[in-house]
Amino acid sequence: MIPLLEVxxxxxxxxxxxxxxxxxxxxxxxxxxxxxxxNGAGKSTxxxxxxxxxxxxxxxxxxxxxxxxxxAMPARVKQGLTRSFQITSVLPHFxxxxxxxxxxxxxxGHSFRCWGDARRDRDLTDPARAMLDRxxxxxxxxxxxxxxxxxxxxxxxxxxxxMTGARMLLLDEPMAGLGQTESQDMxxxxxxxxxxxxxxxxxxxxxxxxxxxxxxxxxxxxxxIAEGSFAEMRADPAVxxxxxxxxx
Amino acid sequence: MANLGRKxxxxxxxxxxxxxxxxxxxxxxxxxxxxxGTQIAIxxxxxxxxxxxxxYTGLSSxxxxxxxxxxxxxxxxxxFHAAEGTAFxxxxxxxxxxxxxxxxxxxxxALAALAIGALSLRTSGVSFIMITLAFAQMLFYLFVxxxxxxxDDGLGFRRRNGLPWINPRDDVAFYYVCLLVxxxxxxxxxxxxxSRFGLVLLGIKQNERRMxxxxxxATRYKLAAFTLAxxxxxxxxxxxxxxxxxxxxxxxxxxxxxxxxxxxxxxGVGSLVGPVFGAAAMVLLQSWLAQWTEHWMIVMGPVLVAxxxxxxxxIWGALGGRG
Numbered sequence: 001m002i003p004l005l006e007v008x009x010x011x012x013x014x015x016x017x018x019x020x021x022x023x024x025x026x027x028x029x030x031x032x033x034x035x036x037x038x039n040g041a042g043k044s045t046x047x048x049x050x051x052x053x054x055x056x057x058x059x060x061x062x063x064x065x066x067x068x069x070x071x072a073m074p075a076r077v078k079q080g081l082t083r084s085f086q087i088t089s090v091l092p093h094f095x096x097x098x099x100x101x102x103x104x105x106x107x108x109g110h111s112f113r114c115w116g117d118a119r120r121d122r123d124l125t126d127p128a129r130a131m132l133d134r135x136x137x138x139x140x141x142x143x144x145x146x147x148x149x150x151x152x153x154x155x156x157x158x159x160x161x162x163m164t165g166a167r168m169l170l171l172d173e174p175m176a177g178l179g180q181t182e183s184q185d186m187x188x189x190x191x192x193x194x195x196x197x198x199x200x201x202x203x204x205x206x207x208x209x210x211x212x213x214x215x216x217x218x219x220x221x222x223x224x225i226a227e228g229s230f231a232e233m234r235a236d237p238a239v240x241x242x243x244x245x246x247x248x
Numbered sequence: 249m250a251n252l253g254r255k256x257x258x259x260x261x262x263x264x265x266x267x268x269x270x271x272x273x274x275x276x277x278x279x280x281x282x283x284x285g286t287q288i289a290i291x292x293x294x295x296x297x298x299x300x301x302x303x304y305t306g307l308s309s310x311x312x313x314x315x316x317x318x319x320x321x322x323x324x325x326x327x328f329h330a331a332e333g334t335a336f337x338x339x340x341x342x343x344x345x346x347x348x349x350x351x352x353x354x355x356x357x358a359l360a361a362l363a364i365g366a367l368s369l370r371t372s373g374v375s376f377i378m379i380t381l382a383f384a385q386m387l388f389y390l391f392v393x394x395x396x397x398x399x400d401d402g403l404g405f406r407r408r409n410g411l412p413w414i415n416p417r418d419d420v421a422f423y424y425v426c427l428l429v430x431x432x433x434x435x436x437x438x439x440x441x442x443s444r445f446g447l448v449l450l451g452i453k454q455n456e457r458r459m460x461x462x463x464x465x466a467t468r469y470k471l472a473a474f475t476l477a478x479x480x481x482x483x484x485x486x487x488x489x490x491x492x493x494x495x496x497x498x499x500x501x502x503x504x505x506x507x508x509x510x511x512x513x514x515x516g517v518g519s520l521v522g523p524v525f526g527a528a529a530m531v532l533l534q535s536w537l538a539q540w541t542e543h544w545m546i547v548m549g550p551v552l553v554a555x556x557x558x559x560x561x562x563i564w565g566a567l568g569g570r571g
Contacts, residue, residue, distance in 0.1 A: 074464055078463050085458075091450075091458060105444050105448070111444045113444040114445045116443055117443070118447045119442065
C-alpha cells in the first residue's frame, strides 16, 4: 500500500529562520495521523506547504503517488486535498447552509452560471443540508455564520472542508479555542469520520490526539524527530526533552 | 419581512417617479428636469456596474471613469468618422446608428477592462486602487493627446445615434431610452448577484483565502466581474455621449471615478438600487448647489460624511432597503 500523502525533504526558509527543515512524512490511506510539536515547531508552515498556500524552497509532496508540489491550492483541492484553518475561517455574512452550499457549488465545477437563484438550487442545498446534519449543525442551517458560537463555527469549518469531497484532510488545530465539552464533541466527530477520510491532524490537545491518532509524528524546529504510536511517543526520551525542554 | 414590504413600496415609488418625470417637468414648467433625470439614469447605470465590484466582489476600483469615457469616445469617434466620411485608423468606418455604436462602446470598454483587470488583479487592497487609478489616468492622457479627436477640448457631434422609431432630437424620448436601459441593467444585475456566479463574488468579498481553500481560483471570477463592470460603464458612457452630443477627457478624469465611488457609497454599497439614489442625490445636489456657488463640493462633502456616519448602508439603507 502506498501512502496517500507522502512528503520528502520539504524545506522552507524565511530569511534566517528554517521554518521547515528536511521535513518528511507519510500518511497511510484511511488513517488519522497526528502532527504534534511545541509552539513554533513549524506545524502551521507545514500545513501551508502541504495545502499549496506556501511554495516550498525544496522537496516534494505526493498525493496518491502523483507529484503535486507545483500545483496551486485550488487545484489541490480538486485533487482531494483540503485544509482547515487554525483561526476560524468561514464566510461570516452567509448562513451556515450557504457556507456549505457554496462549497458544493465549487465542487460541481465552474461557477460562471449567471442565471437562476443559487440559494434555491436543491442540487446544492440538499447535499449541504446532509453535510450540516453529519457534523451536528443541522438545526443551525439558517443562522448566519458570524452569529454561530465558536464551537459551531469550528464544526461549520469542518463541514466545509468535508464538502469539497476531500480524500485527505489537513486539520490545523480544530480544537483551538474550544471548551472542554466542545473539545470532546469535536473529538467524537473526528472519531466518527475516521476511516472514511484520511486526516492529518495538527493539535495541541493531547487528550484528543491520544483518543484519535493511529500514528503520531513529532515536529521540532521544522523537522520530524520521531514517529510512532502515541504511547511510544510519550515514552520517547527525545520527545520528552523537546516538550519539557529547559524544564527537564 | 416588514423590511421587504417597505423596500417594495420604495422601489415602486421610485419607478413611478422616474416614469412620470417628463410629465412632472411639463406640469411644473421645469424642462431641465428631463435632462437631469437622463443624467441621473446614466450615472446610475455606471454606478451599478461599480457596485458589482465594490459591494459584491470587494474590489475598490478607482478607474471606473476610464471605461465610462472609453465608451463615450467610441460613440464620439464613430460619429466623427461618419461625418467626415473617413475611417478610424483607416479600417473602421464611422457609424451613427445606435445598434452599431452602443455595442461597439460596450465591447471596447469590456476588452479594455479585461486587459487592465488582468494586470491590476495581480494586486489587492490599496495597490489595486492605485493601479486602476493609474490605468484610467493613462487613458485620460491618451485622449488629451489625440488632437484629431479634439484633444483637451473634446469632440462634439451633431446628432444622437439613430434608434428605430425614435426622433433623435426628442429629449423626452431619449430620457425614456436611458431609463429603459437602467431598468434592464438593474434587472440583469439583480439576477446576476443571486446566481452561482454572484454567490462566488460575495464569497470572495467575505474571505478570499477561504474561497481558495475550498477550491476556487478567485482571479478568474474577479476578472469576469471587472470586465462586466467595465462593459456596463462603457454602455453608460455611450449614453452620456449621446446626452451631451459631446465627449471630452473630463469623462475619464479621476474625479469622475471619485464621483462614481461617492454615488455608490452615498446610495448604499452592495444593494444595486442604492447607486440609483446615490446618482440622484449627487446630480440634484450638484445642480441645486451650483446655482449658489461653484464650490458646491464644500456642501457635498459634509453631506457625504453625514450620510456615511448616520446611516449604516447609505440612502437606500436608511429608506429601509437591504441587499
